[in-house]
Amino acid sequence: MREERLGAPQGTLAGAAIVFTVVLAACLFGIGTRPLGFLAAFWPANALLLGIFVRFPHLQSPAGWIAAAAGYLAADFMTGGEPLPTLWLTAANMAEVATGSVLFRMVSEEDRRLRRPSSVLYLFGILVVASMAAGVVGAGAAPLFFDSDFLSGMAFWVTTELTNSIIVLPVVLTAPSLWPMLQQMRLPEDRVTLLRCAAPALTLLASVVVGALVGGPGASTFHAPALLWCALSYPIFPSVVLTMMVSIWHLIAISLGFFASQVTHHDGYMISGRLGIMLLALAPLTVASINLARNELLARLEQLATYDMMTGALSRAAFMQRGSALISQPMRSGPYAVLMLDIDRFKQINDTYGHAAGDRVLSAFSACVRSSLREADLFGRVGGEEFSVILPNTPREDALRVAERVRANVEGLPIPIEAGAPLHITVSIGITHQPRPGPGPTLLDALISAADRALYIAKGQGRNRIVHADA
The missing domain is CATH 3.30.70.270 (Reverse transcriptase/Diguanylate cyclase domain)
Structure with missing residues (x-):
């Protein structure tokens, strides 16, 4: 996506307002998924903020960082958060985003947009380090405010943030420009072609329904084949959006104990479930990234075979x-x-x-x-x-x-x-x-x-x- 810059100082204030609004809305959504315990079932704010800063580096101004912190604080205070825990948790969130922003600067634009087979490895490595930075800062609040020890808090925080980031961040990194995307969206006129295009998504929906009906610890894996089919059939952005939607459903379901024989919030159950969703989401993401690189290579080869390189005329x-x-x-x-x-x-x-x-x-x-x-x-x-x-x-x-x-x-x-x-x-x-x-x-x-x-x-x-x- 071509980076759009607004004029200063209006552009700086407008960018800060966008950052504040996104963080506030994402935090309120995450707080709404916090049924019990230490952390929300799904917390998209950090991944969304990191994605925005990676895609639009000019927003990483002092005003942008202040606006982000204000968004975190405002959401917690609006929902009855205490001052000291709120400040501590905000510091952990900001540590994750800051670490990820620094590390993403070290990789190429192609890898930041997940356009090469190795891109998912870079993404995973960066998010592991960023999640650990958040865990080190945030876990200190566990024994003080959440009746948990440091190591348990660290494990819970790292796995939660790593899972949330793997699910959400690829959507932001691969999102195309809105207007060109709308121009290219055309439904096939032929019913057979339309059904063929919709088949992977319909199969994915059916797999989620079957998993919900069957239940049990294996239900979260029922959609794996359908997600891989989507990754092979659709461009990378629709693929990661579908993966995110299914993963969010399973994260919330796991937090509610939906797939357990009885409702439980045992740390081991929660950590294992979130790690399973995270690793499952990596599979279609990797396939979609490889498929994108393959299709672009085939397009370049076709271009070379079809057109004269020097003149642009047909060969x-x-x-x-x-x-x-x-x-x-x-x-x-x-x-x-x-x-x-x-x-x-x-x-x-x-x-x-x-x-x-x-x-x-x-x-x-x-x-x-x-x-x-x-x-x-x-x-x-x-x-x-x-x-x-x-x-x-x-x-x-x-x-x-x-x-x-x-x-x-x-x-x-x-x-x-x-x-x-x-x-x-x-x-x-x-x-x-x-x-x-x-x-x-x-x-x-x-x-x-x-x-x-x-x-x-x-x-x-x-x-x-x-x-x-x-x-």
Whole structure:
């Protein structure tokens, strides 16, 4: 997510207000899940605050930290908290967030966004240390205010904070920008496709219902296969959101003794249950992170195979494949035009100014041609300085106008080079026309050959001109 900065001092105050509001709301929610005992069943405030500070580092200003502390204190005082325990617990919460913020600065942006297979290991290590920092500070309050010894308080605090963070923090770290996400959210029109997309989530819901009905200590693991299916089927953000929702339900259920034979708040039962939920949540998170890295790698490989790296035009193989499919579609009744383009005297440019200048010419030429074409047109690099264009649904007169627009734009294009005045180039264009669809590969080869012959006629007539094969 691109970091948005508000102007100072208004931006500082606005950021502090956001931090205060988020912490206050999260704390009140957590306090509402505190049925009995030392800590809440689910405490999202620390993970949310840490996530906000990691995603938006400019909020880690003095005003931001003061606002965070004020949010913690306000929530406890609003719910009847005593001053000394409230201050102590707030110090422990702040110690966790501060430790995590420092450690996250040591990893790359890709790892902070959980976009690599190793990212979950870094996340887990950071949260273990941050939770221990909170435990060391907070456990001192256990014998004084909560009738528990230091070690029990330490174990309870560390496991609780580690579990809460593993569940909540990935949602904040992987959340996409809101507007692009809304733009991309489209339900499939085909019912079969829609059902296929919804199947992992529906299976997850069914597993939670079955676990609630069956009960017992193993019920919290019933949803593991469905969570893994979701992680393999959905992008990482929906996957971690589903994992968080299921985990929150089980944390609250464990605190209420829902999966035990009788209601109990024994420390060992609570710690074991929370650790089990935390480790279970790590599995789909790891799978989703690996799946994201795999999909991005496949996308990059497809990009390399489909497009010429230097010019951004389609590679020859991709151009021929897409072009053959395009001109053979029977539902497209319109005529087709094929253009062959060749940069005039390109070898002379390389010999005079060097290959770096030649590469710059190719890149600038390609960008100029793409900007002169329509969205539906295909543009590919079929040789060193030779390019081809397919114009679908284009009558002869319109094809000539497009070709002339390309020629004129290239002629007026200044290309800066390291030494001397900008270069100016020209292009020769051969064009041929096909009135109706036909057999893809055979027809495309014939059209390219005809346009190529017209191109060499254009070069023989003095370059920087258009020649129609049928003229």
